[in-house]
Amino acid sequence: MSTSEPKSISILGLGQMGHAIASNFVSRGFKTFVWNRTPSKGADLVEQGAIQSSSSTECIRSSPLSILCVNTDDIVLDILAAAGDISGHTIVNIVNGSPQQVRKTAEKSISHYMADGYLHGSVMASPGLVRSGGAMTIFAGSSETFKKWELTLQPLGITLWLLDDVGAAPLYDCSLLSILSGIFSGFMQALAMIGAAGHSETEFARGFVVPLLGQMEEWLIRTAEEVQNKEYVAEKNGSPIEVQLDSTKHIFETAKELGVSSRLLQGFLDIVKEGVERGQGREEISGLVRLLRAPE
Numbered sequence: 228m229s230t231s232e233p234k235s236i237s238i239l240g241l242g243q244m245g246h247a248i249a250s251n252f253v254s255r256g257f258k259t260f261v262w263n264r265t266p267s268k269g270a271d272l273v274e275q276g277a278i279q280s281s282s283s284t285e286c287i288r289s290s291p292l293s294i295l296c297v298n299t300d301d302i303v304l305d306i307l308a309a310a311g312d313i314s315g316h317t318i319v320n321i322v323n324g325s326p327q328q329v330r331k332t333a334e335k336s337i338s339h340y341m342a343d344g345y346l347h348g349s350v351m352a353s354p355g356l357v358r359s360g361g362a363m364t365i366f367a368g369s370s371e372t373f374k375k376w377e378l379t380l381q382p383l384g385i386t387l388w389l390l391d392d393v394g395a396a397p398l399y400d401c402s403l404l405s406i407l408s409g410i411f412s413g414f415m416q417a418l419a420m421i422g423a424a425g426h427s428e429t430e431f432a433r434g435f436v437v438p439l440l441g442q443m444e445e446w447l448i449r450t451a452e453e454v455q456n457k458e459y460v461a462e463k464n465g466s467p468i469e470v471q472l473d474s475t476k477h478i479f480e481t482a483k484e485l486g487v488s489s490r491l492l493q494g495f496l497d498i499v500k501e502g503v504e505r506g507q508g509r510e511e512i513s514g515l516v517r518l519l520r521a522p523e
């Protein structure tokens with residue numbers, strides 16, 4: 228960290244995520260001001276060296292950079308309204324939301340409350356990973372503001388900046404979360420079947436799931452290229468929608484034999500069937516995107 232940058236930071240909201248973030252800054256030697264509606268949640272941080280502010284306004288005013296980590300943007304705006312003019316203070320909001328909502332909060336923070344810089348941060352990790360410093364956070368907002376605070380924000384782990392449009396961060400956040408939803412849906416289905424058949428869930432994960440996911444890199448990039456280029460038929464790769472329909476039906480049959488529900492995968496089965504019914508059976512899996520978007 229260069230000497231011109233402050234080593235102090237304010238963290239408002241000490242729930243699971245805010246506490247993990249604050250503990251990270253404290254352990255890296257920052258003068259860390261903390262505030263939480265329920266003050267007792269900051270007691271252990273104070274023992275580690277954090278300074279507990281008596282109000283949210285005092286916390287924001289104690290350092291030039293504040294990270295807000297509460298449940299909703301309405302609470303963020305209440306905190307900023309109570310603080311009044313916050314010119315000279317930069318706000319980093321890590322409350323999840325939709326792109327439109329995030330843009331509205333950013334606009335209000337700057338125009339009503341005069342925040343001196345505003346970033347939206349989407350933390351792509353669990354509090355545990357944040358605590359250990361291995362998390363990834365995607366930022367959007369003014370590039371100048373990000374450059375100014377990039378080094379200060381390093382205790383968060385990997386920090387990536389996207390675009391001036393703050394709405395880009397929740398867009399990428401939700402898109403990445405949708406990948407995790409898909410992985411978790413399939414993983415829960417798999418564990419339910421493996422365990423119901425009397426096999427070790429842990430050995431299955433270690434020996435089979437991890438190597439399978441390791442093979443995905445080339446496939447993911449190729450699929451994204453097919454979507455971007457609108458070239459959905461790729462005979463050589465040979466994983467067309469009609470084959471996906473057969474393999475998804477096999478999953479349902481296997482689950483039924485084991486007395487396991489397949490309802491997590493019902494949406495996938497439905498859309499694969501729809502693809503075949505609409506004559507897209509020879510298209511790669513990338514062709515399913517055509518069924519999700521509004522017709523061009």
Ligand SMILES: NC(=O)c1ccc[n+]([C@@H]2O[C@H](COP(=O)([O-])OP(=O)(O)OC[C@H]3O[C@@H](n4cnc5c(N)ncnc54)[C@H](OP(=O)(O)O)[C@@H]3O)[C@@H](O)[C@H]2O)c1
Nearest residue numbers: 240241242243244245264265296297298322323350353354
């Ligand atoms: N946990 C995760 O895995 C994760 C991952 C990525 C992003 N995030 C995002 O991080 C944000 C916080 O999540 P979290 O897991 O830390 O939630 P949490 O554990 O439920 O904590 C919520 C925080 O909001 C505060 N709060 C709630 N209502 C309030 C009010 N009316 N006035 C002032 N403070 C209020 C709570 O204060 P009290 O302690 O007084 O109740 C607490 O500090 C959310 O936007 C979430 O989407 C979380």
